[in-house]
Amino acid sequence: MDRYLMVMLGGATGSLTRYVLGTAIMSRVAGRFPLGTVVINITGSFLIGFLMTMLTERWNPHPNWRFLLVVGFLGGYTTFSSFEWETFGLVRDGGRWLGLLNVVGSVVLGYFAVWLGAIVASKR
DSSP states (O other): OHHHHHHHHHHHHHHHHHHHHHHHHHHHOOSSSOHHHHHHHHHHHHHHHHHHHIIIIIOOOOHHHHIIIIIIIIHHHOOHHHHHHHHHHHHHTTOHHHHHHHHHHHHHHHHHHHHHHHHHHHOO
16 A cells, blocks of 8 residues: 555655646746756656666665655656647647657657766766
């Protein structure tokens, strides 16, 4: 039962964080490009690289920490369903190049962020 509670608490917190951060970013940036979602995807990618490395290679925590932080919080925080919908909207509305920039930027920078998170976490 503990792991279900951890996933639920982490997911609620991650979703709220995504909403607050995404809204804050988009209220400061003009234009159609979904910068809030991109920032969330990149920071979420960094955090999963960092946390999974720390949880599996550096620390020996209780398994509930992974349920809380990775499955719950990052599952609620990252926004790849929003990313897909926003990309579809950009392309549908004539922004083919913006859609391509969103896909390439999110995937390439997201991968780099996972790699960087793992590298930072593995430093002793």
